[in-house]
Amino acid sequence: MAETSASTWSLGEDDYRRIVEHLHALLKESNGRCALLVDRAGQLLAHAGEQLQFDPTSFASLTAADFSANDQLAKMIGEPEFASLFHQGEKESMYLADVARRVILVVLFDQRTTVGMVRLRVKQTVLDLTKVFDEMFSRFAGGAAPGGGVLEGAEDEIDKLFGG
């Protein structure tokens, strides 16, 4: 059956806290500078570590586009996907990994660590985060309203905000 639209989902405060804890643990063990979690539609979900020196919203949209483009390249060469990507810079590098086919984990790091160390630690974090997201989405599948009814009955307010 065709979906009426891409499904709505929500990130609750408890889930958010668990996610950020996993990101902090990853940074501590890998010595990365910061970690971001971005959904496949390009929205930033969470961030941990050093203060970002760039626009995180643009970064998130480009990350999702980067991952999507590479997914298509993978298919062209006969791979189902590239589960992770590595972009190497002179001083700063980034490592991206798929989580549950729904979100992308990004770790930014410099010479204080190595790509091998980051890759090793990311593997465990991907497993931890997959568990969090699987639980979250099984709650939605079990009937919990993903939007939590946040705008239920807000038709008048929406009309007021946008006119008409």
Place this chain on the structure above:
Amino acid sequence: MSMINYASREINCKIVYYGPGLGGKTTNLEHVYQKVAPDTRGKMVSLATETERTLFFDFLPVDLGTIRGFKTRFHLYTVPGQVYYNASRKLILKGVDGVVFVADSQIERMEANIESMQNLYDNMAQYGYDLTKIPFVIQYNKRDLPNASPIKDLQAQLNPGWPVEDAAKQKPGPDPWHQGEFLVQQVDGTWVEQAPYFESVAVTGDGVFDTLRAVAKLVLKTLS
């Protein structure tokens, strides 16, 4: 894929501007960027060729106000209009919450409009999205040009409507944006629904915010 973030008190939605090449999609975003208050918008990102043709996408995040304590953040994307960029065009539709089709009103661009509309339906279907069920508005751009087709012709070619199967919806539905017109009406005995449409001159900004407000409102109503 609207995402409600309770931690940051934000509702994030994705809107894609689709349409034929040189129709005015990027111009729509540029106008929004110039006119909204700097503290309510983010950086505009354009992945374009050296000749300023969109290669992958343009991106602009804007806040359109607060409802029930949640900031409404809309991520506006354009796709590359040129036919041969279909692979990247399709990627941008992933997770879309609302679509604006920017048609070029010039008579000689009618074929390009039709081809792009067909391509939109095809690409949406490949993700399993149904364009007749998600927020979708059509913008007829370049209305100021002398060779612009009449709205009636554009509507007939690009927005003929789709049959309304649900008996509960088979009643006249007035078009809130055009007095005396209907979005749901009976045509030759069949109930038909059309997408809302807007006229625009994106280079001067006419109709740009009307279009954006309409699609944003339709997207938020899906959450209410």
